Amino acid sequence: MKTCSECKNEMTEMSSKTPEGVVYKYFKCEKCGEEIVDMKQLHNVAEKYREMKKYHVKLSKWGLSMGLRIPKELIKKYNFKNEEEVTLIPEDKGIKIIPS
Ligand SMILES: [Zn+2]
Known part of the structure; x- marks a missing residue:
């Protein structure tokens, strides 16, 4: 579980989509609205983008x-x-x- 660095409240893992349709996860504090992305989540998005880019053609x-x-x-x-x-x-x- 992640704890909010601003208010020490428990953070919830949320899921959202980039304009390109890549699904990513992040943590959100429902108390103060603070949002963070940890290394594992960041790595997952980067991996998905790498896959997409592989087949970028003109x-x-x-x-x-x-x-x-x-x-x-x-x-x-x-x-x-x-x-x-x-x-x-x-x-x-x-x-x-x-x-x-
Ligand atoms: Zn908070």
Whole structure:
């Protein structure tokens, strides 16, 4: 359990989301409103960001459409083949690519 450094009240572990949709945890003191993130929680968020960044790719214009490069790790993981047709499923927060 964490104790508030301001008022010594017991702190509750809360969970929130960054604008990118990364879930993170932090401690909040319900008495004075003090919020802290400990090393373990910080490490977890950093790890999630590292995972996200791994697959950061740039879109490039192809005529009126746009193309993106799929990193080789993902090609391997999903066994994508050259010229293979895939299905794009638009979702609220992005587009899902389904191998055929
Ligand atoms: Zn407090």
